[in-house]
Amino acid sequence: MTTVISAAGLQKRFGRTVALDGLDLDVQSGEVHGFLGPNGAGKSTTIRILLGLARTSGGTAALFGENPWKHAAELHRRVAYVPGDVSLWPNLTGGEAIDLLARLRGGTGDRAGYAARKQRLLEVFDFDPRKKGRAYSKGNRQKVALIAAFATPAELYILDEPTSGLDPLMEQVFNREIARVAGEGATVLLSSHILSEVEELCDRVSIIRAGKTVESGTLAELRHLTRTEIAFAADGLDPAALAAEIDRIPDAHDLVIDHGRASFTVDSDRVASVLPELTRLEVRALTVSPPSLEELFLRHYGDELTERVAEPVEGARA
């Protein structure tokens, strides 16, 4: 495995705003890497630096081992990029924009192959290429960039919040395309603030906040950081006795008995040690839920979230 993206101690200031404050990011070849962080965390800024569109104020960034600022154009031959907020040329049709971007990327040498790939993508994304740029909705503008990216072979796909504006059906199509290019051996950097999307697609994730990397690893590695929830039917059990039993399990916390169900949490890497106790209690309707990335997020941005309780995490997609 070779390193495709490596950034160390990345800094970026815009006047007095500190956008990146010592960010680290490593992506190995063949990996689908989730790049997670709330709005304003610095995801797009990092991506612009990786593409050589912006310069670092400090730290180092390398793409395929080369300095992206100095070798931007050569590196871009190997990269397909989908920006976070796709703008189109008002007087070009969607189809013209797709062809133009694919040609500029140099991915249309094999004409028949390109035409076939494009045709297939136009169909699966259900996209009408004949409208003028300004007539497309946000989701449809996103599709232009996605089709142009997936229609040209690339070693690295950099996708900045690519599914914002896509409906759930199209998200599924998108997921299949990611799986396809990953299956063909490409590397993918997928930025997002939507956790379920990353959870489904990514091998590894880096979580950033306020321009710093706060966590990085495989999903399994990160899961040990949170608690698994264990729940079972509580009817027929004496609450007081049950509480005493659970208390004796060393790693169990937060017991709640409510609506006929008992639940408690346990550190994810200690689940196995809890099971014999549960067997002894002969519990029924047992459920064991691994933590979702929502919980990871709540942990890392918890203090921020409690300040803004009115905003639901899941719904905050824009």
Added chain:
Amino acid sequence: MTAFGTLLRQRLRRDRLQLALWLVGTALLAYSSVAAVADTYGSESERSEILQLATASRTILVFRGTPNGPELGAFLFFQIFAWLALMGGLMSTFLVTRHTRAEEEQGRAELIAATPAGRVAPTVATLVLGVLANLALGALVALAFIVGGLEAAGSWVAGAAIAASGIAFVAIGLLAAQLFRTSRGANGAGVAAVVGAYLLRGIGDASGTPSSDLLHVTPAWPSLLSPIGWGQATGAYVENDVAPLMLALGFTAVLVGVVFWLQSVRDQGASLLPGRNGRAAAGPALSNSFGLAWRLNVSTLIAWAVGGAVAGLTASSLSELVAQLGGEAPEIADTLQAALGGGATLEQAFIATFFGIIGVLAACSAVQVGIRARQEEAHGTAEQVLATAVPRTRWLLEYWFVGVIVIVVVLAAAWLAGLAGAATSDGADELVPLISQAALAQLPVSLVFLGLVLLAFVWMPRLTIVLGWVLVGGAAILGTFGPLLGAPDWLTDLSPFTHSPVPTGDDVDWAGGFWMLAIGLVAAALAVASMRRRELTTAG
């Protein structure tokens, strides 16, 4: 009512600088034209002769107005009213589109429409802002005339005429915003209406019935179809008849009724003229970034080239007339010749001056190419191009190249149209080399402005648009009006336009041209080289 008040205040706030510039600029033009007319055509006999010549020639009337006697106020109204009304019309068009269709296209109007303000209040607020802006314009112009020494009653009628025609263009702009899907389409239609109104009035004046002393003209019917024609029909300073302005206000009332009706039957964001579908795949022209730069600039290129052709044709067809003037009215010819630059024949001086204006056109077209580069960057589309295998230096170099093509095409259009106009004249043999040299002489100054706008783009990206227009506009005013208004040499010399070679006679001094050629190329090279170190600068 509170929503309306909020929306009106928001519009005033957003426009304060832009409107102030339009208002003060137009008032200054009005004021300086009083001064210039009083200076150049001081006596009534001079004014009578000019009027008679203009009436006899007819074509001059297209660019002036309805002759209405040699009295100073009436003469000034004849000279400048249509231009001021044109400015007011453009101000109104841009103002209306900015607050209606552009907002809708950007999706911001939807945010407002979803509040209790609803869909109608923004249109009402825009209408009121437009009316207020035109009332202010009329008042300022009237005051400028009065301060310049003209009689008050006539000045107020002239001001009212400008306000009324401007208000009619506010209504036309509002209608265009209902009809077109994009702000570009709405602005295009609005500007076409203003220019069309100007030309209708011009045709009406040129084909009108002159009085026997050639000092008065009764315009033909096309003038009566034009808001600018209605303003002119007041006969300010002579008849002072405001009745024709009622026509403008009635027209406005009817259009505004139509606009509100259309607004009530269409969806938010929709238009009455649907957008058309285009091709599903890109043609071979769009296969590289140069093809894209070309495609993005070609429609403005055509517009500027048409302007260049019209100016070139006017230059050569009017020059013959000006030559006649030399025979018929020697003292005016002398004045003109002095103003245009001594030494040469009147005809040569006239062609040189007119091609100087064509040079300003070509420089503006070059500036617009640089501005397009900035718009691509601010809009976010340049980011996608630069994230492909296109190096940023090459990207900018291609814009420079497109700029050079645009300049050459605009000048060539003026040159060819000038030759076509000269072909019918007696002295065609002399005119052909003169026109060719005059066209070529505009190339260096245009390249200077192309280089400057690209430097602004690289060094001060967020100021590209403002700097581009301010530089070219300031230099054009300094270069063309500076000498007339008696500005000192060191000041007018700051304008690159004053250094364009002036091909009058046999020994033409091309040195200024070579210097500017060098400066233009160096500026462009510096811009492209600096692009190496320039990062993407998004809007905001």
